[in-house]
Amino acid sequence: MAVNLDASRALRDAFGAFPTGVAIVTTLDGNGAPVGVTVNSFASLSLQPPLVNWSLNARSPSRPAFERARVFAVNVLAHEQVELSRRFGTSVPDKFKGVAMRAGLEGVPVLEGVTASFECRVVACHPGGDHILFIGAVERFAHDAARPPLVFHAGAYRAVGDFLG
Numbered sequence: 330m331a332v333n334l335d336a337s338r339a340l341r342d343a344f345g346a347f348p349t350g351v352a353i354v355t356t357l358d359g360n361g362a363p364v365g366v367t368v369n370s371f372a373s374l375s376l377q378p379p380l381v382n383w384s385l386n387a388r389s390p391s392r393p394a395f396e397r398a399r400v401f402a403v404n405v406l407a408h409e410q411v412e413l414s415r416r417f418g419t420s421v422p423d424k425f426k427g428v429a430m431r432a433g434l435e436g437v438p439v440l441e442g443v444t445a446s447f448e449c450r451v452v453a454c455h456p457g458g459d460h461i462l463f464i465g466a467v468e469r470f471a472h473d474a475a476r477p478p479l480v481f482h483a484g485a486y487r488a489v490g491d492f493l494g
């Protein structure tokens with residue numbers, strides 16, 4: 330179906346037809362304070378070498394921290410972590426208050442209780458329209474297959490549904 334690309338609500342809804350997981354991407358700012366944003370733009374990019382990518386809104390208050398950072402961590406949320414997703418999906422102060430985490434690569438915050446985490450070194454950063462695309466090389470990762478992931482589809486949080494084979 331042809332779409333009117335000016336109809337951004339309709340385009341958003343069409344983009345939202347693609348189900349994704351939900352991740353919080355974290356780093357440290359220039360003062361060593363933790364920074365994190367909820368994203369569903371995360372994707373695996375390459376196995377050899379291991380690369381991932383995600384995109385950040387160019388207007389995000391977190392942009393300066395991510396642009397200067399040499400490392401970031403992608404924390405893939407488990408389905409019981411909806412509240413964390415909401416918290417890191419808004420511009421609130423003290424996002425990390427009470428959040429269980431450990432220091433990963435170069436001190437980057439790695440959240441506890443997640444389904445998977447990828448500690449990455451930034452290898453590229455490209456403008457992409459109203460977003461900035463970050464590509465990272467995975468230096469460490471962890472995966473807890475016993476924790477089902479959080480799913481985002483059509484603007485709503487969901488759990489993984491039926492197994493279709």
Ligand SMILES: Cc1cc2nc3c(=O)[nH]c(=O)nc-3n(C[C@H](O)[C@H](O)[C@H](O)COP(=O)(O)O)c2cc1C
Binds near residue numbers: 366392415418419
């Ligand atoms: C499920 C979900 C997915 C999101 N995906 C992205 C994304 O991929 N990129 C992005 O820049 N913002 C995304 N956001 C919005 C940011 O999380 C939000 O703008 C947040 O306020 C950014 O943090 P900051 O304002 O502290 O910079 C998403 C929000 C939610 C709830």
